Amino acid sequence: MNDSFLEFSNLRNLLRQVSINAIIAFGMTFVILTGGIDLSVGSILALSSAVMANLIVTGTDPVLAIVLAAGAGLVLGGINGLVITYGRVAPFIATLATMTIYRGATLVFTDGNPISGLTQDPLFHGFGQGDIAGLPVPAITMFLAFIILWFVLSRTSLGRKTYAVGGSEKVSYIAGIKIDRVKIFVYALTGMLCGIAGAIITSRLNSAQPTAGAGYELDAIAAVVLGGTSLAGGRGHIVGTLIGALIIGTLNNGLNILDVSSFYQQVVKGIVILLAVLADRKKA
Amino acid sequence: MEIVMSGIAKAFGTNQVLRDVSITLKEGEVHALMGENGAGKSTLMNILTGIHKADAGKITIDGVERTFPNPREAELNGVAFIHQELNIWPNLTLLENLYLMRPKRNKFGMLDKKAMLTEAENTCRELGIELPLTTEAGLCSVGHQQMTEILRILMLDAKVVIMDEPTAALTERETATLFKMMRKMKARGVAIVYISHRMEEVFSECDTITVMRDGHTIITKPTAEISVDEVVRHMVGRSIDEFYPARTTTPSEVVMSVDNLKPEGFDNDISFSLRKGEILGVAGLMGAGRTEIMRAIFGVDKHNGGTVTVNGSVLNCKKPEDAIKAGIAFITENRKSEGLILDFSIGSNITLPNLGEICPSHVLDKSKLNSFADELSKKLGVKTQSIHEPASSLSGGNQQKVVIAKWVGKKPSIIIMDEPTRGIDIGAKRDIYDLMNELTNDGVSIIMVSSELPEVLGMSDRVMVIHEGRVAGILDRIDATPESIMTLATGGQ
Numbered sequence: 001m002n003d004s005f006l007e008f009s010n011l012r013n014l015l016r017q018v019s020i021n022a023i024i025a026f027g028m029t030f031v032i033l034t035g036g037i038d039l040s041v042g043s044i045l046a047l048s049s050a051v052m053a054n055l056i057v058t059g060t061d062p063v064l065a066i067v068l069a070a071g072a073g074l075v076l077g078g079i080n081g082l083v084i085t086y087g088r089v090a091p092f093i094a095t096l097a098t099m100t101i102y103r104g105a106t107l108v109f110t111d112g113n114p115i116s117g118l119t120q121d122p123l124f125h126g127f128g129q130g131d132i133a134g135l136p137v138p139a140i141t142m143f144l145a146f147i148i149l150w151f152v153l154s155r156t157s158l159g160r161k162t163y164a165v166g167g168s169e170k171v172s173y174i175a176g177i178k179i180d181r182v183k184i185f186v187y188a189l190t191g192m193l194c195g196i197a198g199a200i201i202t203s204r205l206n207s208a209q210p211t212a213g214a215g216y217e218l219d220a221i222a223a224v225v226l227g228g229t230s231l232a233g234g235r236g237h238i239v240g241t242l243i244g245a246l247i248i249g250t251l252n253n254g255l256n257i258l259d260v261s262s263f264y265q266q267v268v269k270g271i272v273i274l275l276a277v278l279a280d281r282k283k284a
Numbered sequence: 285m286e287i288v289m290s291g292i293a294k295a296f297g298t299n300q301v302l303r304d305v306s307i308t309l310k311e312g313e314v315h316a317l318m319g320e321n322g323a324g325k326s327t328l329m330n331i332l333t334g335i336h337k338a339d340a341g342k343i344t345i346d347g348v349e350r351t352f353p354n355p356r357e358a359e360l361n362g363v364a365f366i367h368q369e370l371n372i373w374p375n376l377t378l379l380e381n382l383y384l385m386r387p388k389r390n391k392f393g394m395l396d397k398k399a400m401l402t403e404a405e406n407t408c409r410e411l412g413i414e415l416p417l418t419t420e421a422g423l424c425s426v427g428h429q430q431m432t433e434i435l436r437i438l439m440l441d442a443k444v445v446i447m448d449e450p451t452a453a454l455t456e457r458e459t460a461t462l463f464k465m466m467r468k469m470k471a472r473g474v475a476i477v478y479i480s481h482r483m484e485e486v487f488s489e490c491d492t493i494t495v496m497r498d499g500h501t502i503i504t505k506p507t508a509e510i511s512v513d514e515v516v517r518h519m520v521g522r523s524i525d526e527f528y529p530a531r532t533t534t535p536s537e538v539v540m541s542v543d544n545l546k547p548e549g550f551d552n553d554i555s556f557s558l559r560k561g562e563i564l565g566v567a568g569l570m571g572a573g574r575t576e577i578m579r580a581i582f583g584v585d586k587h588n589g590g591t592v593t594v595n596g597s598v599l600n601c602k603k604p605e606d607a608i609k610a611g612i613a614f615i616t617e618n619r620k621s622e623g624l625i626l627d628f629s630i631g632s633n634i635t636l637p638n639l640g641e642i643c644p645s646h647v648l649d650k651s652k653l654n655s656f657a658d659e660l661s662k663k664l665g666v667k668t669q670s671i672h673e674p675a676s677s678l679s680g681g682n683q684q685k686v687v688i689a690k691w692v693g694k695k696p697s698i699i700i701m702d703e704p705t706r707g708i709d710i711g712a713k714r715d716i717y718d719l720m721n722e723l724t725n726d727g728v729s730i731i732m733v734s735s736e737l738p739e740v741l742g743m744s745d746r747v748m749v750i751h752e753g754r755v756a757g758i759l760d761r762i763d764a765t766p767e768s769i770m771t772l773a774t775g776g777q
Contacts, residue, residue: 157639157646164636167625174584174622175637175690176608234627 010253012131015139018249020197022142022242024216025223026149027077027190029241032224033153034186035166035233036091040080041194041220042213043102048072049198050106053115053208062124069202070195076102077191081184099217106210116207128203138200145193146242153238162186166233222269223248226276247272285346285362285443285475286310287332292341293499294327299707301327303499305341309444314466314476316486316507319496320519320737325479328496329446333358333365362443368452370429374422378432379404381421382439407439411468413461427458434465438474445469446477451485452571463489481569483512483774495519512776513767520737520766528742529717533724535562535745540612540698540729545590547573547580552754553590558698558731561724565744566733567769573753574733575617578700582607582614594698608637613691615684617702617733623687624675631657631671634690641694660689665715681712688719699723702733717743737766751775 024041031038052069056062076098083094118124130137153159161182164172172179194213202208226244229236251272255265287309294302302324309315317325330336332343334352342349345361352358355365373381383400390396401417408415413431421429430450437445451459466476466489478490486493487507494504495518502518503510541557554577558564568574579585581592583601592599594610601607604614616622624633634657635642642656643649657671664685668678675686684704691699704720705713720730720743734740740747747764749756749772756772 155648157643157648160632160636160639160648164625164628167627168621170622171625172636174582174604174614174616176605177636178605234625 010257012134012136012139014249014253015142016136017253018245019136019138019142020200021216021219021223021248022245023145023193023197023200024190025220025227025241025245026145026238027186027193028217028220028224029227029229029236029238030149030153030162030186031091031190032221032229032231033162033166033233033236034183035169036084036183036186037095037221037231038077038080038187038190039092039095039217040076040099040102041190042216043099043106044073044076044191044194045198045201045213045216046208046210047076047102047106047109047198048195049202049208049212050110050115050210052199052202053118054109056118056124057115062119062121066124066127066196066199066203069199070192073195073198074188074192077194078184078188080191081187084187085180085183103214110208110210112210114207114209116205118202118206118208124203125206126203128200128205138204141196141200145196146238150238158182158185163234166235168234219248222273226273228280244276287363287444287475288344289328289332290341290344292328292331292343293339294324294331294336295339301499302331302338305496305499305501307494307501307504309475309477311443311475312470312473313492314470314478314490316490316493317477317479317496318481318486318493318515318519320735323496323519324499325496326448329365329448329477329479333363333446335365359437359440359442362441363446364437364440364442364444365446366430366433366437366448366450368448370426370433372421372429372433374420376421377418378415378421378424378428379417381432382417382436386440403439404435407435411435411438411465413465425455425458426453427455427461430454430458431461431465434462434469438469442474444475444477446479448479449481449571450478451480451482459485481774483515483776486515487512516767516770516774520770528739529714529721531563531724531743531745532721533561533745535559535729539595541593542581543591543593545577545580545592546588547576548586548588549576550753554755556748556755556758558729559745560729561727562745563720563724563730563732563743565740565747565764566731566750567735567737567740567747568750568756568773570735572750572773574750575702576753577750578614578702578731578733579616582612582700584614584616608694608696611697613694613696613699615687615691615699615701615704617706619680619683619687624683626674626676628675629672630661630666630668630675630678630686633675633686634660634671634693637690638693656693657689660693661686664689664692664719679708679712681708681715684708684716685712688716692719692723696728698729698731700731700733703735704732705734705736705739737769740764740769741766749773 028038048069051072052065055065055068080095080098083089084091126137128138132140153162161177164177165179165182169179201212223244224241225231226247227240229240248269251269255268290306292302292305305328319325327336331338334354334357343351352361379400382404388396388399404417415428415431416424450462454462469476480486490507492504492506493510493515495502495515497519537560538557539560543555544553546553550573566574576585580587581601583603583606592601599607599610620626631654635653642652661671666682666685666689668682675683678686705716724730732743741764745761747759747769749769751773759768
């Protein structure tokens with residue numbers, strides 16, 4: 001075993017790396033619990049990051065810009081929800097389309113170039129790079145999000161309805177649950193979390209990359225599934241998602257330290273996901 | 285070919301569907317099989333065609349004892365079952381459907397379309413029917429699809445053809461064509477089993493009538509020697525014993541009136557009213573449209589025009605939530621797919637429509653939720669270790685009690701119950717009847733859709749009979765008899 005894995009600095013590094021995927025995967029958990037899927041998360045991240053960078057460059061207060069990035073994500077996710085509910089488009093198709101649209105919009109908006117050299121504001125940099133009490137700020141953001149969302153999911157009627165819609169849309173509808181509202185909520189929530197993840201990345205790089213977030217949807221889905229949430233909806237929990245994200249992060253990090261080629265890393269990651277799902281099915 | 289089924293018995297779990305059934309099917313004879321829903325007609329025919337296996341009894345074909353292992357084998361031996369849901373591939377043409385299982389090939393092993401078309405056309409001509417053979421089945425009428433199915437079976441040289449409610453989805457003209465086809469089949473020596481509720485058709489087309497009830501064959505007689513009244517009497521002929529608790533509520537003022545409501549797909553509109561503390565039974569044959577009317581009122585399905593007035597205000601029946609707000613609850617006939625979230629615990633199911641009332645702040649208070657669910661679960665007598673057990677662990681009767689509990693918790697003024705006791709044991713049935721009495725004593729009004737005649741007669745203050753999407757009549761308790769209901773339900777006067 002390579003000693004450097006357990007070093008405190010590496011663990012901090014691990015948490016920093018995990019936080020972005022985890023934050024997105026928390027939202028994805030809500031979406032998947034309703035029986036849906038969101039493929040557009042990476043594109044929302046990139047577009048809100050670009051909007052945010054542009055706001056800063058044109059003189060908006062950087063901290064306000066972070067809030068606005070979350071707001072942009074919320075709106076983009078809300079659009080997903082509207083297309084899925086009022087447009088009656090299957091979530092896979094709807095978010096496949098918006099994934100392409102939002103990515104395209106990002107490229108149009110940035111003209112395909114990164115927006116960089118944003119600001120020297122220490123608060124802004126702290127959001128992606130800083131530490132508080134020895135913990136990376138993104139990890140703190142992740143834990144905060146986790147606590148709030150854990151509460152929403154297990155202790156509020158909205159959380160209960162999220163499970164109900166995934167458990168049976170028909171039963172929920174006849175029971176008078178406003179299923180459209182629940183669905184719009186989960187997609188908007190996911191969008192907002194992508195906006196926050198986008199702000200973290202923007203702060204860390206002090207720039208917005210038009211290709212940021214590509215492929216993130218698969219990592220997020222992997223974390224959710226690894227955490228034991230059923231893709232059929234109605235079953236699972238955000239606690240599992242946090243663990244799932246940590247496992248994926250640990251694999252990435254550990255395999256890096258062990259000097260495993262990145263080509264093999266993908267194979268290993270895939271096998272772990274497959275084994276986890278198979279083990280879970282045996283249990284059920 | 286002559287088929288004799290004798291002493292057939294069959295149980296599904298504890299439900300004894302067939303007890304002692306005997307029937308003889310003769311060459312060139314149209315044999316009507318009649319009985320209430322659940323009398324065992326379909327099960328009997330499923331046994332003949334190898335879908336189910338009989339627990340007792342024997343089947344002989346031309347004197348030789350024989351059972352088929354599966355429907356395909358039965359078909360290849362000349363015994364075919366045309367179900368209500370047709371066995372048609374909608375994306376293939378009628379011709380392709382006809383030859384799917386036994387295509388004709390030319391000498392290169394390729395499909396020989398021309399030979400197939402010629403043969404099919406000849407058979408059509410012989411039977412005196414016209415079919416758009418090269419059109420996709422999905423684009424054809426139900427009548428054409430059904431004729432294709434019959435044609436396919438005849439081309440397999442069927443000797444016995446079973447038809448389950450074949451005219452249910454047909455227009456008058458298509459029905460006439462079907463009868464023409466049946467007469468030709470009869471002339472060829474085919475034996476036809478005709479399952480239908482429609483007296484008129486049965487008496488005009490069938491040679492022999494067998495009536496089944498409660499898993500027994502009650503009577504078999506030539507059509508000429510039996511009257512409609514006699515058939516109806518044999519179909520329902522049982523007395524209502526002491527099983528149903530006495531009704532103790534006197535219905536008072538009207539709480540709901542349905543005026544000219546036209547559920548989607550209906551030709552006629554529906555009007556009736558419901559009084560406070562009343563149980564309005566809704567009777568009718570399967571497919572008469574009873575469920576559809578209830579779904580339209582509750583806003584699950586669409587409707588085209590008409591109004592529903594509840595306690596003086598007009599209900600906007602677009603969504604269930606509107607109906608719920610107006611104080612209506614709906615216990616659907618499918619408790620597994622529409623009543624319960626099977627993964628959820630009993631408690632979570634009971635509290636699901638009541639979250640807002642129990643926890644107005646939208647933060648869940650577990651102890652309040654638990655005591656709410658516990659109280660209702662006890663009131664309804666749900667037999668379980670704990671309300672935290674999953675709903676899927678319960679028996680049918682207890683699941684039904686959970687569905688009722690979740691709605692009773694909502695304190696509705698009107699409860700629509702669609703087949704409230706279907707598939708549940710006697711004890712649970714009696715519990716539910718007692719509860720219905722208790723609810724109406726408290727001023728709740730109940731609409732009870734039921735296919736069980738004794739239940740309708742035993743529990744209803746009035747009985748509304750639906751026949752083919754219209755109200756055939758509304759009978760007061762004293763006028764409601766098995767005969768009067770069945771006569772209205774089968775379209776008689």
